[in-house]
Amino acid sequence: MSVQLNNKAILVTGAAKRVGAAIARRLHQAGARLALHYNSSEREARALQSELNLQRAQSVILVKADLLEIAGLAEIVKTCVEHFGSLDALVNNASTFYPTPVGAISEQKWDELVGANLKAPLFLCQAAAPHLRKSAGCIVNITDIHAEQPLKNYVVYTVAKAGLAGLTRSLARELGPEVRVNGVAPGAILWPEDGSFDEVARQRVISHTALKRVGEPEDIARAVYYLIAEAPYVTGQIIAIDGGRSVTL
Numbered sequence: 602m603s604v605q606l607n608n609k610a611i612l613v614t615g616a617a618k619r620v621g622a623a624i625a626r627r628l629h630q631a632g633a634r635l636a637l638h639y640n641s642s643e644r645e646a647r648a649l650q651s652e653l654n655l656q657r658a659q660s661v662i663l664v665k666a667d668l669l670e671i672a673g674l675a676e677i678v679k680t681c682v683e684h685f686g687s688l689d690a691l692v693n694n695a696s697t698f699y700p701t702p703v704g705a706i707s708e709q710k711w712d713e714l715v716g717a718n719l720k721a722p723l724f725l726c727q728a729a730a731p732h733l734r735k736s737a738g739c740i741v742n743i744t745d746i747h748a749e750q751p752l753k754n755y756v757v758y759t760v761a762k763a764g765l766a767g768l769t770r771s772l773a774r775e776l777g778p779e780v781r782v783n784g785v786a787p788g789a790i791l792w793p794e795d796g797s798f799d800e801v802a803r804q805r806v807i808s809h810t811a812l813k814r815v816g817e818p819e820d821i822a823r824a825v826y827y828l829i830a831e832a833p834y835v836t837g838q839i840i841a842i843d844g845g846r847s848v849t850l
Contacts (some may be wrong), residue, residue, distance in 0.1 A: 605830040607632035610685035612678065614668065614725070615695025617642035619791055620743070622649055623818035624692060625661075627826050629653045635661045636681035638695065640668065668695055668721035669713065675728040688732040690829050693722040693742045693765075698793060702754040711757055718761035723768055730776055739781040741828050742769045743821070744839055746786045746847045766839055773837030781836040785824045788843020789815045811845025 611628055615621040616637035622645070629635055635653070639646035646663050653661045662684050664677050682688050697717035701710050726740055733740065747755065748762040769784040776782055789806050792798045798806070807813060820842050828835065841847045 605631060606689075606826075609633045609689040609829075610636070610681060610687050611690040611692065611829070612636045612638065612664075612681045612688060612725075612729070613692040613694055614638040614677075614721075615640075617646035617649060620787070620818045620821050621694045623822040624694060624825050625649060625653070627819070627822035628692075628829070629656070629660065631826060631830060633660075633690075634685050636664050636677075636684065637661060638664045638666060638668075638677060640666065640695075668725075669716045671716075671720065671724050674721060674724045678725065678728040678732065682732050687736050688729055689736045689738040691725060691729045691733065691738075691740045692825060692829075693725060693740070695721070696743065698755075698758055700754045701757040703756060706757060714757040715761045715764070718758065719764040719768065722765055726768070726772055726782075730780065734776070734779040737779055739783070739829055739836075740769075740772065740776075741825050742766075742782070742784040743825075744769065744784045744786045746788045746841050746843045748786065748839075750847060769839060770837050777836060781828075781832070783828045783832070783835060783837070784839035785821055785828070786839050786841045786843065786847075787816070787821050788841065788846040790818060790821060790842070791815075806846070809846055809849050810843065811849055814844060816842060816844055 611633045613625050616625045617639040650661045650663050664680050666673055666677050742765055744766045745762040747759050748766040751759045773782040824840050824842050
């Protein structure tokens with residue numbers, strides 16, 4: 602891989618494990634310096650930091666924060682800028698996912714799902730915007746193919762991700778020409794950790810993909826890398842990484 606991101610400072614939210622960790626590894630391999638956000642996954646975050654700093658000393662810092670605490674989001678950006686001297690990209694990867702069928706939707710669930718998947722990315726983007734303008738940087742939001750194709754029983758999550766897709770396009774207009782804003786919409790990449798998708802449900806999902814298989818976190822990481830490092834004339838776009846599921850639903 603080229604080192605097109607050499608010394609670029611990038612903030613990745615929800616970076617301790619799963620897709621976030623894959624994104625972090627890919628960007629770091631390309632030369633980036635990283636601020637890795639986490640909330641409850643401290644063990645995984647520290648392990649990833651150690652792994653990457655062994656490869657390139659002092660290239661990775663950790664930032665712990667609850668993204669539902671909106672007042673603290675600007676501090677996440679400030680920590681990154683103060684440590685690295687700049688901010689070149691923001692990857693809004695952190696997400697909360699659980700079902701909310703009609704009849705079981707509470708205000709708390711609304712606040713949690715919209716807060717993590719839409720409200721926090723908005724306020725992080727707002728805090729990051731002045732610094733990204735200075736560096737002619739970019740934002741990549743991790744949306745979901747279900748922003749366009751609603752997932753049954755996941756009403757609030759679907760609404761929040763649809764909002765994030767709209768935010769991505771809106772910010773591309775608001776922040777251009779200095780800042781590019783794009784999204785990556787995963788399909789079946791990793792199954793939920795809560796076990797809510799049993800084998801029957803998994804096979805049903807796989808059967809609705811053109812490639813008849815699930816993807817890998819690295820597939821998302823490649824797309825994020827492309828949008829940050831190799832797409833200077835791309836903004837306001839959302840790339841579906843879903844094995845063709847969005848065209849077979």
